[in-house]
Amino acid sequence: MKFNGFSSLKKTFYQWRYWSYLYRKMVKHLGENNQKTSQELIPFINKPGIALSFDDSYRIDEWHRYGKNLLGFYDVKATFNINCIHPLEDRKHTQEEVDKLLDLQANGHEIAHHGFKHVRATDYSTKYGLNRWIEDEIERLLHWMDKQSHSLTKEKFKKTVSFAFPHFCYDEEHIRKITPHYFKITRGHLDKDNLISFNHEGFAPSICLDGFYSCNVHYLKKIIKLAKKNGKNVIFTCHSIIPEKVKDARVTKGAKADRWGKWAVTTKLIQTIINEARNSDMEFYTTSELAGVANFLDENLEAAVRKIIFKSTESKWLKISDLIMIKELDLSNCGISHLDGIQYFLSLEKLNLANNNITDFRLLEKIPLLKEVVLNGNPGKVVEHNGHNKKAFKAI
Numbered sequence: 586m587k588f589n590g591f592s593s594l595k596k597t598f599y600q601w602r603y604w605s606y607l608y609r610k611m612v613k614h615l616g617e618n619n620q621k622t623s624q625e626l627i628p629f630i631n632k633p634g635i636a637l638s639f640d641d642s643y644r645i646d647e648w649h650r651y652g653k654n655l656l657g658f659y660d661v662k663a664t665f666n667i668n669c670i671h672p673l674e675d676r677k678h679t680q681e682e683v684d685k686l687l688d689l690q691a692n693g694h695e696i697a698h699h700g701f702k703h704v705r706a707t708d709y710s711t712k713y714g715l716n717r718w719i720e721d722e723i724e725r726l727l728h729w730m731d732k733q734s735h736s737l738t739k740e741k742f743k744k745t746v747s748f749a750f751p752h753f754c755y756d757e758e759h760i761r762k763i764t765p766h767y768f769k770i771t772r773g774h775l776d777k778d779n780l781i782s783f784n785h786e787g788f789a790p791s792i793c794l795d796g797f798y799s800c801n802v803h804y805l806k807k808i809i810k811l812a813k814k815n816g817k818n819v820i821f822t823c824h825s826i827i828p829e830k831v832k833d834a835r836v837t838k839g840a841k842a843d844r845w846g847k848w849a850v851t852t853k854l855i856q857t858i859i860n861e862a863r864n865s866d867m868e869f870y871t872t873s874e875l876a877g878v879a880n881f882l883d884e885n886l887e888a889a890v891r892k893i894i895f896k897s898t899e900s901k902w903l904k905i906s907d908l909i910m911i912k913e914l915d916l917s918n919c920g921i922s923h924l925d926g927i928q929y930f931l932s933l934e935k936l937n938l939a940n941n942n943i944t945d946f947r948l949l950e951k952i953p954l955l956k957e958v959v960l961n962g963n964p965g966k967v968v969e970h971n972g973h974n975k976k977a978f979k980a981i
Contacts, residue, residue: 659693
């Protein structure tokens with residue numbers, strides 16, 4: 586008992602020392618450049634937020650079981666960075682696992698790229714060459730993702746915008762090789778002030794909350810406040826998400842499984858982050874949203890939006906900033922089935938959705954200024970809506 590008590594005390598000390606040093610270093614790097622402003626804070630444009638980034642999709646059962654309800658529907662948005670191959674069982678994802686990933690996407694979360702087999706990029710390139718790494722790890726997973734669909738809804742993965750380096754192993758050469766040709770933003774680990782601005786392109790730092798980095802809640806809250814104070818965003822990297830009692834009782838098989846099983850955050854910690862963000866009036870973003878990209882689930886909706894704002898398909902990414910000030914939108918007769926992406930039109934007041942195939946109108950609740958919507962000719966029925974301004978829109 587004494588030994589366990591001493592070990593716990595020692596762990597707490599090292600945890601405190603690491604996080605206090607991390608926070609002080611961030612403060613020192615930021616200096617006096619606090620971006621205090623009297624400007625209106627607009628989500629996706631200048632309102633600071635948090636991006637939760639979960640790695641390793643062999644953890645999908647835990648993500649889905651413990652994270653789906655906790656994070657909600659287009660509420661606490663997160664990015665789930667996936668592989669194709671289960672690194673502990675050396676197999677591809679099953680259809681059931683693919684369905685769970687697509688269920689998370691349907692709740693507003695980003696499904697991002699984390700390498701086909703979860704190999705260390707620098708090690709693999711040293712052994713086989715950089716181009717081979719691109720073929721085997723980047724392009725191979727993109728091709729696999731493109732072939733997948735949900736067994737019931739038939740929905741597919743959206744275009745990948747972000748990449749997370751497995752094991753935090755990367756260098757400048759690898760970053761340049763994949764951005765912006767394959768991805769607009771690539772996530773790694775600590776760098777400089779560990780915060781990122783909006784419309785970010787290229788390498789993005791993150792702060793890891795689990796594994797041997799563990800987490801000190803006191804300094805975690807201070808870092809969240811620091812991001813808000815400086816008008817920037819912070820990415821928190823996690824792996825599994827599980828209740829504390831499950832984490833303590835979980836049984837793993839094999840040395841690697843036991844080691845990797847320690848990379849987990851509790852639902853209590855995620856709830857603490859959610860509460861702190863709410864208290865600080867901060868948003869939750871996906872990694873692609875921090876890159877300023879509006880990504881659409883429905884190709885017909887994206888095509889209609891591109892036509893309206895005169896953006897050809899030659900332009901790979903649609904910018905959120907191009908959509909956010911539009912006040913009227915006619916999307917009638919466009920063959921639209923899913924409204925994902927409509928949440929970026931924050932200034933929208935009038936919307937025509939007549940004669941489409943839409944069954945779920947919940948995302949209209951995310952448009953605060955919406956006053957009038959034409960919905961006739963759709964199979965779904967709208968539930969009484971109250972926007973953030975507490976004014977109901979008129980459904981026609």
